[in-house]
Amino acid sequence: NHAIEFNSLFTPAFMVDVDKAKRNAQRMIELCQKLGVQLSPHMKTHKTLECADIMTGGSQRCIVVSTLAEACFYADHGYDDFLYAYSFPFDKVLSRLDLFQILLDHPDALEQLRKRPLKDAIAKTEGVELTGVYAHCGNTYYCTGVEQIQAVAQETTKLTLQFMEKLKAVGITCKSSIGSTPTCSHPVKDMAQLSEVHPGNYVFFDVQQSTIRSCCPEDVAVRVLTRVIGHCPHRNQLLIDCGWPGISLDGAGKLPTGYAVIEGHPNLKLLSMTQEHGRVEPISGQLDYSKYPLGSLLTLIPVRSCATAVMHPVYHVHSKGRLVGKWTPTRGW
């Protein structure tokens, strides 16, 4: 049974429930179809070929990447239509730039390329085409609840569309793209006037997204499997074999349960970590060590799946309780 299969993994292990990931991806595809905007899924959370295929519905087109390493990885595997969504000053990758679209947010950046001023000059610079306007709406991560998320979605959409009007007034027509998993999970009607959206985290989700209400807790597709490796009754603590390279330090100070949520054990807190150890204590009361024998498995739900995924060189993929494969993400820059 699956308990035996999972028990065979070396821990800490990053686990992906592929059925949940597919369901999350399908829901976003349908939301965008209904809205009538192009979905350009962002790859930065997972950085795998398998998940890119799931998020593009098999089309393998219109993806967004955050690093040149991702760009090269996807280009090497047949992707030929993507945006390198990163504002950078060109000096480092000039010779490869004809491959993909990039971002500009400062006149000096273009000047380094062509020694010309920004704005309408972009559209007129030889060999450079203004393809669109890109906004992230990262302020949704301070929201709680659908109403607040939709207020940010409305405001970002309004500002973006106003800017598109200004461009149009000076004769420039191009695409408009806004992002963030919270806004795209709860789109407002006016977003239909945008060309595309570029969310990314939604394929995995995490505790932060379910706290914001981008998703239900049941939608979170990823976990870190860890083992109890020590009993410390003098400190009323357990030791687990997940240190900060297994879950990341991103969760610091965000949750009463510490650096993660320990699934099925709402009274446990991941208090602190060393490189290869995590210290777990009860939020209140005394630990019953008989419930946590040495070698037993615990399951951590990441606060931010982007931060946790990046720590793992391999993802263990499961479906209906069985291990079905491994995914290998690209890393570096």
Add this chain to the structure above:
Amino acid sequence: NHAIEFNSLFTPAFMVDVDKAKRNAQRMIELCQKLGVQLSPHMKTHKTLECADIMTGGSQRCIVVSTLAEACFYADHGYDDFLYAYSFPFDKVLSRLDLFQILLDHPDALEQLRKRPLKDAIAKTEGVELTGVYAHCGNTYYCTGVEQIQAVAQETTKLTLQFMEKLKAVGITCKSSIGSTPTCSHPVKDMAQLSEVHPGNYVFFDVQQSTIRSCCPEDVAVRVLTRVIGHCPHRNQLLIDCGWPGISLDGAGKLPTGYAVIEGHPNLKLLSMTQEHGRVEPISGQLDYSKYPLGSLLTLIPVRSCATAVMHPVYHVHSKGRLVGKWTPTRGW
């Protein structure tokens, strides 16, 4: 010249000054020779073959590892004498355990192996040999200055030697090993009575170690090279291309300069990061943007080199200002 060579690197890039690393390693070898204890260097900070060779003085013997991935990596490359310095309950790697020494800190762990009680039973269990007693003295990381470090070294040594006496009294003779880069960088005389020491970070050092006074700031052998990618005068900030996967979140709240020290710019603070951006602002006053043109390089000194190194799939190695190679660490568990 080296400025042009370094400018060719994609950033963020993890940089190792191999001359400093060799000097740090040689100094520790000499300290241990003088003291008359075996040096068993810990591999967890760098996880590379090249640095293991430097730290063992080319002997490629007596190393300490923190993960099974490291153990396999070094075993695959000819290392046959190492300690897996990790207390774990055996269920996960039982079939491979004959390869190396492991740690026990609980009777249940041994019981899972042999269903027998701990202590003198270890020495008598068939196929199991008690090779030594291992202590880390991680409390040195709360020290400042050589005097405090040596007080911890003295106390740890005293307690360890007292425990060895108790073992001897019941007929058990075995090795004693204490660790931590601070104590081994400033050993006390009584440490000569131990069998070995197992520091690891010293080959790289970092801001934390120089703050503790394990080393001088000039001894820190690693950096993260990053580029200025944005000017944000409305926030009095620079953007750099180093987010949390480039430097780690480990430095949070430890330094007035934020998540790192920005070399040569003591008034700059790495305030916060997203996945691929760092926000830099002056500790006081207004930024002079002409000093930080788009595309220019800045150099970050990591607060904790263990935490920063683990984020990078490749290390760029330089000597006397020239790039001389790349090291590829092992990752995972």
